[in-house]
Amino acid sequence: MTGDAEDFFANTSVTSGRAPGVILRSRDVTVTHPAGVGAARQIVYTTTAGSGFPVAASGIVLEPGVNSANGSSQRRVVIFCPTFHGLGGACAPSQLVVEGTEPDAPSMAAALAMGWTVAIPDGIGLGLTGAGPHHFLAAASGAHAVLDLARAICAPTRAGELPKPVAVWGYGDGGRVAAAAAEQHPGYAPELDLRAVAAGAVITDPGALIPSIDGGPFAGMAFAAMIGLGRAYAHLPIDHILSDDGVRAVTTASTLDAGTLLAEYGYPLGRWCERPDPWRDPIWRHVLASEVLPQKTPIVPVHLYQGLLDALVPVASTRALFADYSARQVEVTWSQFDATHLGAADLGTADVFAVLREGFTRPPHSGTLPAT
Structure with a gap:
């Protein structure tokens, strides 16, 4: 990294009592890949580790270009939870996107083409120098990083303005994080206008x-x-x-x-x-x-999907999550494909976008818990 990047991504201590979801620093960056980016900025923001300690985390926010599908001033936001990139070093999505070497770039480009702002969290312990290793598979840590990134960029900036509607999408480890964000949302960040969550090949156990x-x-x-x-x-x-x-x-x-x-x-x-x-x-x-999903009950629509030939994540685990959510009366849908782990990631995109589009047409989320 250059000197400026080293300073930007230096780990930052967060004092106890500091509100999560607050931007500590931000800088505009140039992104040429994925295609369709109109503007981009890297941010460092406050969040909370699963153990309850306040920490800093990094991410990147991609705005769609002028030729995107949606020119609305009330921009819809998709938090994209990346697949496992590593435990440390130069593999944080917020940095790989700028370098043009991000492996999940096609998914990001597809969401940008829909006219959606796409925000990608690095996750706790990845991206900031000295903060690692990454909290890989820690559900609450991953969920908090997602929800606090949404807080940081979706909160109203003027009196009387509504929060931006947001959806969450991920696959594999990113699917686990997305599902955990849906579960953590009612208790951790109920003020977020979360409309829908899509999670593929979810590592439940x-x-x-x-x-x-x-x-x-x-x-x-x-x-x-x-x-x-x-x-x-x-x-x-x-x-x-x-x-x-x-x-x-x-x-x-x-x-x-x-x-x-x-x-x-x-x-x-x-x-x-x-x-x-x-x-x-x-x-x-x-x-x-302590890491078995589900841990809590989502209150927004959740879409689950997976390939029947997945040799990495057992398809039975995601099916069991679907059954558990159904029993909890979650509005949950399921898609399966005659495909491998990677094949289903591509084949599932059309269904994911249908669910997210429908979610964005719903009324603003009230943040209330379901009746018990």
């Missing part, structure tokens, strides 16, 4: 996912999950399971992007731990049990 990928081609993600959740639950004594090699590996891996993690840490977790099945440790059982 990290405790089931981690052992299923441990030792396989996605083993690096299992190790990343241990590191990310370890950071989110740092107030607990969770590093006792690590061997000396594991302690050193965590330090190095905490600065790496997703591709490098998969390439260099494709070993069973027992390689880094004092026991071959660290997820069975009592403290880790508590952590993983």
